[in-house]
Amino acid sequence: MSEVVIKVEDVSKQYRLGQISTGSFAHDVNRWWHTLRGKPDPYLKIGEVNDRTVVGNSDYVWALRDISFEVKQGEVLGIIGRNGAGKSTLLKILSRTTLPTTGSIKAKGRIASLLEVGTGFHPDLTGRENIFLNGAILGMSKKEITKKFDEIVDFSGVEKYIDTPVKRYSSGMYVRLAFAVAAHLEPEILIVDEVLAVGDIEFQKKCLGKMKDVSVNEGRTVLFVSHNISAIRGLCTKGILLENGLITSNGEISRIINDYHDTNQSIQDDVILLANSKRFNLKLPFFINQNGDRKTQFDNGEKIFLRFKFYFIERVKRVNLGIALYNSDDIRIFTSHAADDIGFNLVDLESDVVIDTDFDFPYLSPGKYKLLFGIEDEYAQAEIYNADMYLYFEILDNAHNKNTKDGLLWHTTKWYKTIL
Numbered sequence: 070m071s072e073v074v075i076k077v078e079d080v081s082k083q084y085r086l087g088q089i090s091t092g093s094f095a096h097d098v099n100r101w102w103h104t105l106r107g108k109p110d111p112y113l114k115i116g117e118v119n120d121r122t123v124v125g126n127s128d129y130v131w132a133l134r135d136i137s138f139e140v141k142q143g144e145v146l147g148i149i150g151r152n153g154a155g156k157s158t159l160l161k162i163l164s165r166t167t168l169p170t171t172g173s174i175k176a177k178g179r180i181a182s183l184l185e186v187g188t189g190f191h192p193d194l195t196g197r198e199n200i201f202l203n204g205a206i207l208g209m210s211k212k213e214i215t216k217k218f219d220e221i222v223d224f225s226g227v228e229k230y231i232d233t234p235v236k237r238y239s240s241g242m243y244v245r246l247a248f249a250v251a252a253h254l255e256p257e258i259l260i261v262d263e264v265l266a267v268g269d270i271e272f273q274k275k276c277l278g279k280m281k282d283v284s285v286n287e288g289r290t291v292l293f294v295s296h297n298i299s300a301i302r303g304l305c306t307k308g309i310l311l312e313n314g315l316i317t318s319n320g321e322i323s324r325i326i327n328d329y330h331d332t333n334q335s336i337q338d339d340v341i342l343l344a345n346s347k348r349f350n351l352k353l354p355f356f357i358n359q360n361g362d363r364k365t366q367f368d369n370g371e372k373i374f375l376r377f378k379f380y381f382i383e384r385v386k387r388v389n390l391g392i393a394l395y396n397s398d399d400i401r402i403f404t405s406h407a408a409d410d411i412g413f414n415l416v417d418l419e420s421d422v423v424i425d426t427d428f429d430f431p432y433l434s435p436g437k438y439k440l441l442f443g444i445e446d447e448y449a450q451a452e453i454y455n456a457d458m459y460l461y462f463e464i465l466d467n468a469h470n471k472n473t474k475d476g477l478l479w480h481t482t483k484w485y486k487t488i489l
Contacts, residue, residue: 071141072177074258074290075163080172082133082158082314104168132158133314136172140307142257145284145291147305147322149298149329154311156294160184160262163292178257178290179207183247192236196227196246199235203250217253224279225249226272245272252279259283260292277304298326299398330397330437330461354378354442356462357425365462369435369479373462375442377424390424391443395459397436402477432478435466 133155140146148156161167163174164182181203182189189206190199200221204214222228225245227238235243251259259280281304283289295301301308301322308325310318310332318328357363357374367373377390390407407426439459 071143073139074142074177075140075292076175077136077138077163078173078175080133080136080159080162080169080174081131082155082162082167083129083131083170085129131314133162133169136316138309138316138319140290140292142290143284143288144307145280145293145305147301147308147325148292148294148311149296149301149308149325150311153313155314156311157184157262158314159311160260160292160294164260176258179255180258180260181207181251181254181256182260182262183244183251184260184262189250190235190243190247193234195234196222196225196231196238199246200250204254207254207256209254214254217255221246221249221253224253224275241272248276248279252276252283256289258290258292262294263296273300280304297399298329299400302326302398326397327437330439354460356460366465367462368465369433372427374425374427375440375460377426377444379424389444390426392426393441395439395441396434396477397438400477402438433464434477434479435464437461437463 136159148159150156158167160182161184162169163176164180164184166182166184189203191202194202197218200218201211201214204217205211222231225242225248227242227246230238230242235246238246248261251261261276261280277300280291280293284291291304293301293305305322307320308318308322309316310325310328312332317332318325354375354377355363356365356367357376358367359372359374375392391404392406393404394402396402405426407424439461441459
């Protein structure tokens, strides 16, 4: 049975909005004295859950609330959730760059973390000097660091600039060297945030391969935060889902990903009004079938419509709409724009308008999908766009045969026989 290397018990993190101190020097000293003795903060206030979509009434907010979980040696834990869910705050606490307000964390072994560009690097030191500095911080001897030095430089691909101060590095070079240092200096626990998104695709794949290698072949523990669900699915064995600072799901990664999609899909049921300055408003688009019934589950081969409802406040000369469809692994299937449809235009709009678009995919494989949309006021060059504003739907498996079908599309081909 694998040993537990990280144990998080009832961890909460509260932030005070605006003023940071208690407002009194005597109270600040008293708070410090309680913290030093492991006692709870005597000035802790009841705060609100960290829901960024709602305007709160309290000066205090819980970024994390009652977080508890365990990670065993060799596991790769994926932490997923919407922006503002508390993922980065949790990693900062695990990395010991900030303290929890309440609760405790027990970790066995050295921890190396890559939380943001520049973490752990001194900008005035060269790449070479920063490698030795980070190794020393992890408790390694100069001889141990020297043994790993060539491997680190080769992995990072910045050999030409290794004796240049890192403040002159691009963000991509920074991340390359930082990850190489964190992964090769043999920490027992490796913590990686979304920072890898800064690198190019080739280097991201290289990093994911390295994280899998140190977990499977070297028995090290990895905690990974990413919005790339495909990377999470391929790398992680376990996962936790955070929502508004709370753990809503914990377990096998495939179940966690499904719960994540289900959570986002349920958000569609709320009426959300998007506003673009003073020109027009838009209710959150929704899916309907051919009969005009609103739904999020469709049979394989059924025609799907997406409906937009605009409410114009003043006359708008031209509007363009765009959509992009992704599967559950974040693979883009197609993109489309209203402007691409010759003969269709959205010009001189000044009243309420309903706009439907249909996408007919008779061969779309069963599974869960998400659609990203964008709305642009071309005349004012203003765009409503939110990377979190996905619309979710599901294609049901209603196949009439038992043959196994894989791939992005299901397609029954026609076969012909000619007797010679």
